[in-house]
Amino acid sequence: MKIAPSILSANFAELAKDVQVVEEAGAEYLHIDIMDGHFVPNLTFGAKLVKDLRPYSKMVFDCHLMVDNPEEVIPDYVDAGADIIGVHYEATPHLHRALDMIKKAGVKAEVVINPGTPVSVLSEVLGMVDQVLVMTVDPGFGGQKFLPETMDKVRELVRIREEKGYTYEIEVDGGVKDHTIKDCAAAGVDVAVAGSYVFDAENPAEKIDTLRLSANE
Ligand code: DX5
Ligand code: ZN
Numbered sequence: 001m002k003i004a005p006s007i008l009s010a011n012f013a014e015l016a017k018d019v020q021v022v023e024e025a026g027a028e029y030l031h032i033d034i035m036d037g038h039f040v041p042n043l044t045f046g047a048k049l050v051k052d053l054r055p056y057s058k059m060v061f062d063c064h065l066m067v068d069n070p071e072e073v074i075p076d077y078v079d080a081g082a083d084i085i086g087v088h089y090e091a092t093p094h095l096h097r098a099l100d101m102i103k104k105a106g107v108k109a110e111v112v113i114n115p116g117t118p119v120s121v122l123s124e125v126l127g128m129v130d131q132v133l134v135m136t137v138d139p140g141f142g143g144q145k146f147l148p149e150t151m152d153k154v155r156e157l158v159r160i161r162e163e164k165g166y167t168y169e170i171e172v173d174g175g176v177k178d179h180t181i182k183d184c185a186a187a188g189v190d191v192a193v194a195g196s197y198v199f200d201a202e203n204p205a206e207k208i209d210t211l212r213l214s215a216n217e
Contacts, residue, residue: 146175
């Protein structure tokens with residue numbers, strides 16, 4: 001399983017340093033949470049931060065857009081150097097258009113669903129996406145409790161991928177820790193995001209090792 005530390009829980013005043021620590025620890029993806037204060041009740045940062053951070057890291061930049069009408073800002077994240085751009089099913093009536101914009105720009109397209117949203121609504125886009133993100137908490141904040149019932153959706157996505165011959169990776173985000181990552185691994189998750197578990201620790205690199213070991217047990 002790939003590990004994607006979320007910088008939401010990093011120290012924003014020492015961001016480049018925190019990013020370097022998780023990169024040296026072998027994290028494959030850097031998960032970047034963009035929140036607009038409308039789609040979710042919290043506000044983070046925009047495309048400029050992604051652009052400024054880009055020269056500091058070779059990790060895959062996984063930009064999770066928690067913004068209304070993401071199609072309006074997708075070009076900014078493409079220009080900033082995102083490798084994956086994730087848009088929420090719940091955030092736009094133009095889901096296909098948004099995913100198509102990302103793909104046409106040569107960036108990997110990801111669709112995201114909240115805990116209250118079923119996999120069935122994604123039937124028309126699963127064939128076109130590179131990644132599906134199943135939220136394992138309601139988005140907006142770090143440090144929330146993992147919702148184990150979301151693992152049914154992961155299993156459903158594994159089954160659909162096999163049946164239809166699709167190629168998407170399955171990612172989870174929220175409440176991932178040493179014990180919950182075991183459920184994720186058992187369900188078939190490919191990429192696990194972890195924010196507070198990694199960055200609230202004295203030694204983030206050690207936490208990444210622990211996650212990897214727990215996932216492979
Ligand atoms: C939540 C964000 C997550 C967050 C996860 O809305 O999308 O990426 O950083 O934080 P933890 O791992 O602390 O639940
Ligand atoms: Zn996220």
